[in-house]
Amino acid sequence: MDIDWFQKIGNFGLTLLIVTVYGLFMGAFIERIIAKVQGRVGIPYTQPIINILQTLTRRTAISHGIMFYLGPVFRIAGGVGTLAFVPVIFGSETFSNFSGAGDLMLVIYFMFFGQLGMALGAGESGHPYAAIGIARGLSQMTAYEVPFALSVIAIVLQYDTLSITEIVAAQQGGWQHWTLFTNPIAVAAAMLAFLGMTGYSPFDIFLAPQEIPIGPPTEFHSAYLSLLQTNRALFGATKLVLFMNLFFGGATGWVELAIKTWAIYMVAIAVGVAFPRFRIDQSIRFFFKIPTLIGIASIVYVQMALVR
Amino acid sequence: MIKSLSTDATLANAGLSAEEQDLFSNARPTAYEPYSIKAVEDFANWCRANSLWILAFGTGCGAIELRPLMTARFDANRIGVAGRPTPRQASVFIIGGYSSVKTLKRIVRSYEQMQGPKFVIALGICPVNGGMYWDSYNTIKRLDQYIPVDLYITGCMPRPEVLVAGALELKKMIKEGRCDGANRYVENFDWYKANQKKVIKKWDMPDYNW
Amino acid sequence: MNSMLERLSKEFRVTDITERHPGLTTLTADKDVAETLLRELRDREGYTHLNFMTAIDYIERGVFTLVYMLHNYATKSTLSVHVNIDRVNAEMTSIHTLWAQAWTYQRELRELWGINFPGSPRVEEDFCLEGWEEIPPMRREFDTVEYCERTFTSREGRGTVNPREHMAEIIFPNRGGDK
Numbered sequence: 001m002d003i004d005w006f007q008k009i010g011n012f013g014l015t016l017l018i019v020t021v022y023g024l025f026m027g028a029f030i031e032r033i034i035a036k037v038q039g040r041v042g043i044p045y046t047q048p049i050i051n052i053l054q055t056l057t058r059r060t061a062i063s064h065g066i067m068f069y070l071g072p073v074f075r076i077a078g079g080v081g082t083l084a085f086v087p088v089i090f091g092s093e094t095f096s097n098f099s100g101a102g103d104l105m106l107v108i109y110f111m112f113f114g115q116l117g118m119a120l121g122a123g124e125s126g127h128p129y130a131a132i133g134i135a136r137g138l139s140q141m142t143a144y145e146v147p148f149a150l151s152v153i154a155i156v157l158q159y160d161t162l163s164i165t166e167i168v169a170a171q172q173g174g175w176q177h178w179t180l181f182t183n184p185i186a187v188a189a190a191m192l193a194f195l196g197m198t199g200y201s202p203f204d205i206f207l208a209p210q211e212i213p214i215g216p217p218t219e220f221h222s223a224y225l226s227l228l229q230t231n232r233a234l235f236g237a238t239k240l241v242l243f244m245n246l247f248f249g250g251a252t253g254w255v256e257l258a259i260k261t262w263a264i265y266m267v268a269i270a271v272g273v274a275f276p277r278f279r280i281d282q283s284i285r286f287f288f289k290i291p292t293l294i295g296i297a298s299i300v301y302v303q304m305a306l307v308r
Numbered sequence: 309m310i311k312s313l314s315t316d317a318t319l320a321n322a323g324l325s326a327e328e329q330d331l332f333s334n335a336r337p338t339a340y341e342p343y344s345i346k347a348v349e350d351f352a353n354w355c356r357a358n359s360l361w362i363l364a365f366g367t368g369c370g371a372i373e374l375r376p377l378m379t380a381r382f383d384a385n386r387i388g389v390a391g392r393p394t395p396r397q398a399s400v401f402i403i404g405g406y407s408s409v410k411t412l413k414r415i416v417r418s419y420e421q422m423q424g425p426k427f428v429i430a431l432g433i434c435p436v437n438g439g440m441y442w443d444s445y446n447t448i449k450r451l452d453q454y455i456p457v458d459l460y461i462t463g464c465m466p467r468p469e470v471l472v473a474g475a476l477e478l479k480k481m482i483k484e485g486r487c488d489g490a491n492r493y494v495e496n497f498d499w500y501k502a503n504q505k506k507v508i509k510k511w512d513m514p515d516y517n518w
Numbered sequence: 519m520n521s522m523l524e525r526l527s528k529e530f531r532v533t534d535i536t537e538r539h540p541g542l543t544t545l546t547a548d549k550d551v552a553e554t555l556l557r558e559l560r561d562r563e564g565y566t567h568l569n570f571m572t573a574i575d576y577i578e579r580g581v582f583t584l585v586y587m588l589h590n591y592a593t594k595s596t597l598s599v600h601v602n603i604d605r606v607n608a609e610m611t612s613i614h615t616l617w618a619q620a621w622t623y624q625r626e627l628r629e630l631w632g633i634n635f636p637g638s639p640r641v642e643e644d645f646c647l648e649g650w651e652e653i654p655p656m657r658r659e660f661d662t663v664e665y666c667e668r669t670f671t672s673r674e675g676r677g678t679v680n681p682r683e684h685m686a687e688i689i690f691p692n693r694g695g696d697k
Contacts, residue, residue, distance in 0.1 A: 031385075035383070035385065038380060039380035040379075040380045040383040040385065040386075041383055041385075041386045042383075042385055042386070043385045043386070043388070043390075044386070044388070047358075047359070047385075047388060050355050050358045050359045050388065051359045053352075053355040053359075054355045054356050054358075054359035054361075054399070055397075057352035057355055057356065058399075058423050058424065058425070059340035059342075059423075059424050059425055059490075060340060060423045060424040060490070061423060062423070062518055129394075214392075214393045214394055214397075217397075218394050218396070219394070219396055220396070220397070221396035221397050221423045222423050225397055
């Protein structure tokens with residue numbers, strides 16, 4: 001029994017490492033794609049890793065109190081916790097993590113957890129721009145969680161299970177069994193919510209990556225920032241894996257995973273490079289209107305057509 | 309980390325009002341040693357050199373030359389240069405040309421809030437010797453009297469190509485470990501403060517902005 | 519245009535009406551009628567836009583000349599109203615009631631020339647000099663070079679050249695300049 005747990009934790013560590021490194025390289029790859037759209041060359045592939053090492057090797061770091069330390073820690077705990085309950089490779093004992101019955105609920109809870117911890121940490125920093133970023137980020141999160149939750153409810157009803165592994169298992173046997181084709185309405189609602197989740201334009205006002213109110217991480221620097229950067233790569237990749245599992249049939253190998261997650265990410269990028277930014281009130285109104293209606297429609301569709 | 313405050317090493321913070329005294333630290337800055345293992349320090353310097361985060365704070369006319377750096381023509385992202393909006397996260401401070409006394413106050417505040425090791429590039433002739441503001445009542449002549457400068461890019465105005473060349477030169481200097489302005493600032497702290505207070509007459513901020 | 523200027527010179531004792539070039543006319547008004555004149559120009563004559571206001575220090579005559587540059591969009595003509603005020607007790611009626619943006623100019627004029635505008639919003643606050651302790655720097659008795667050398671540290675090795683000689687001798691040696 002004990003040996004088994006050690007084995008599982010070791011496997012999870014391996015998954016964590018692979019997903020983080022994959023997330024970092026994919027971040028650079030996506031940045032380069034955006035740069036190509038803008039007619040530039042873009043950052044080197046290793047730039048995200050060098051950035052993390054650079055912030056980690058800063059000699060000075062000041063603190064604003066204990067909660068300020070815990071903000072990034074909670075944030076990365078949210079990322080790691082989310083990954084811990086998402087089976088990464090279907091059918092692989094090594095890369096299925098701690099997935100079990102009801103893990104979908106836990107994962108959705110964990111996706112909130114990091115944001116809330118970050119809100120506490122950024123609030124402790126005392127910077128007004130951090131508070132503005134937190135207010136914007138949490139309100140936008142509340143808005144996009146509604147269509148996402150509706151869509152998740154729809155597929156839970158459809159497959160009659162709360163286990164991600166079983167949802168993936170139900171989609172095996174060819175592309176026509178993917179949720180994308182069996183329940184396209186739920187996928188539409190979830191992908192619209194995904195645009196808000198990734199934080200690319202038009203929903204990037206809460207991060208505002210190059211402007212003076214940078215958002216929640218205004219005061220975070222040095223090692224704190226390197227934690228946040230790591231989490232950004234890890235959490236981004238984890239969300240992609242979750243979406244792939246729920247809607248696009250999961251993956252049986254790393255190559256399939258890479259191709260599918262990249263394709264899902266490209267949806268957000270294609271929208272992001274083409275559309276200007278929403279103000280926060282506009283983005284909240286957007287999420288509460290069409291994506292929410294689509295989400296409700298997906299539940300109705302599941303009840304009418306799929307559930308017997 | 310803020311070292312514990314010893315009584316003989318605190319700053320007066322005389323410019324602050326009584327209710328603001330408690331809000332700011334009065335500790336002096338401390339010099340930081342490089343890593344004891346040389347290979348680690350070299351590797352850290354290599355990382356710092358390949359990830360130059362510029363503080364997106366435009367002082368003076370030269371700030372207009374920073375914008376084209378990120379565009380398709382010059383694309384400074386290629387060489388690891390990126391803009392960061394807050395001084396906490398930035399590592400390179402580019403002084404874009406002349407600096408009036410009012411701006412100098414903001415420069416000092418922003419520079420002190422940056423986390424070391426931090427590097428300063430002075431752009432244009434004005435921070436070198438005053439440039440065309442040689443006889444101005446409100447423009448400082450030598451920036452290195454007030455904050456330590458690692459690299460000068462002279463010209464009026466230097467074009468973005470020169471900025472790219474300057475960034476490459478700065479990378480070379482960082483890799484050789486020659487840029488230690490933050491520690492120079494700490495070691496000559498009283499001299500810098502005296503110079504700053506000589507020109508900044510309305511000193512209503514803490515003596516060191518953590 | 520001319521009828522308006524004639525009426526103004528009669529009603530407001532406006533003097534020195536000069537057409538500098540087509541579209542730009544200058545005139546001088548007395549200090550006590552200046553605000554009424556500006557209001558008349560804005561409300562009746564269509565000079566709705568205040569381009570800028572500034573001051574000129576005529577230390578020889580002992581006056582500051584305030585310049586109000588007005589523009590009429592309909593006739594595309596600019597009118598420059600000059601008002602001479604005493605240099606010792608420099609004070610002028612505030613016109614922020616006519617153009618709201620004027621208070622910024624008045625704050626600047628108070629700081630750089632020492633001209634007071636009673637009642638102008640925030641006129642007492644620092645504008646671009648913070649904690650200035652000398653006489654206002656744009657007054658001509660202020661010795662900028664002396665202040666500069668006293669306050670700022672110079673770098674050694676800076677030379678000066680006469681631009682005309684430099685061009686004649688270095689840049690265009692074959693042309694011989696215009697000597």
